[in-house]
Amino acid sequence: MNILVFVETSEGKARKTSLEAVAYAHKMGGTVTAIVLGAADANDLQNIGKYGATKVLHASDSKLNEPVLQAYSSVISKAMADEAADVLVLANSSLGTPLAAKVAIRNGASFASNVTELPDTSAGFVVKRSIYTGKAFAMVELKNAKKVIAIKKNAAELKEVAGAAQVANYAVTLNDADFNTKVLSSEKATGDILLPEAEIVVSGGRGMKGPEHWGILEELAKALHAATGCSKPVSDMGWRPHHEHVGQTGVKVAPQLYIAIGISGAIQHLAGVNSSKCIVVINKDADAPFFKAADYGIVGDAFDVLPKLTQAVLAAK
């Protein structure tokens, strides 16, 4: 089986979730080829081999530095054909998921997104995918010979395997028609840990009382090397940027640890956090519904508990 993995980059560095996709493909068995588009760090390209890719194709054309969906689809579709790939694997993301869908159509492949486990090939090719915003799973059979799967975070453990990749330049021909959307500018929180990829998330709700109080939450996040998140009303009121909003209508996170402070635990919020391995809830109301979804809980005032918790985390380092 030939597997192609699209590795997404952020500022030239391979995304962690994309490396998980490489590890996932390696576990599936077969020959794993990774493909990277646009400017990329040479060390990072080499590094992809550690997770099980034997070959890394680098399409370094500077026109691919901005992620244009149509152009990316053309290149990945062609690579799938050139490499005679049976399966394309990539990580779910705002770019990856629609990209996967387009490539699936161009290559006549069956497609599934939000895949959470390795495929079961005992009878056909069946993948498990998360549905109803994490409230259930569906087992779906991908019937066509070619398959495209977009995996959810944690679908495979990110583990280094012995191995080195051969990095090769991948020449592409791009048409004007491939650039049917144009990125005018972008704003990105640099240096911060990306919320959808974070292993630890510290999230605040309306109980934090106002944006001016986020300092104590950020200090805890810093001590834990965590990303910060929030509930919907918090971003609606402009206390925090929209891309930090977690839940049904926001980011779905899947960290090892989710710490919710002053969030009541409405079902729509829980929908975005139910893939977390461990949930800690800090709320002054012992009856807050979030406690029912938590692994550990503290009934207390955020303004009292947060600084103490930060101290305890720092002390335990």
Place this chain on the structure above:
Amino acid sequence: MKILVCISNVPDTTSKIAFVENNTKFDTTGVQFIIGPYDDYALARAIELKEASAATVTVLNVGLADTEPTIRKALAIGADDAIRVNADPSDSFFVASQIAEHAKGYDLILMGRESIDFNSGVVHAMVGELLGIPSVSPVMKLDIDGTKVTMTKEIEGGKEQVEASLPLVAGCQEPIAEWKIPNMRGIMSARTKPLKVVEPKGVDQIVATKKFELPPAKGAVKMISADNVGELVNLLKTEAKVL
């Protein structure tokens, strides 16, 4: 300008999810169905555009007859007419193929960033691909000037300003517009607005759902005193092993 808004008919966000018939069928008992929350944003933006210019708004749903109350609600919110493709929306490729069949001739096709039942987040990209027109998602702001469309798109940890031309498909999310609630006049007029039912075009089933599963039940919460946060850190390290 002709705008098409594709709406999914999904369980209300507070629904408890359960399955019947040996985990092969969604249990609709006691479940209230709504316009997908993201699709509701798409619809709201379409109505705003209609109010600001001479646009018409058609809503489209791929679904069986039981989705009609949801379609009527979209008409009550302000859409002019509706199309229902009479089929069970089993998978994204099937749905996208049906939408593409009816979307030709529309200048702007608005959808939600994802449906909240199957959460594929791809029907917009598939329709764009099938029609050979651009698709952009998730869109937080969308403005039209002639045939030029400028959008703000969310990316991981930030946003992008994107430009493209009509015709175009956009997957919407907040804060593109405020959800609209139908008023009495809307509800009355919705009853007589045209709702056309069409049969699906034949599409090979290339993805088949075998069965459903629920996540394992959550264990009981362990409460820790606010005066003893050190214990929490300790438990996260030694018991949960997440630090």
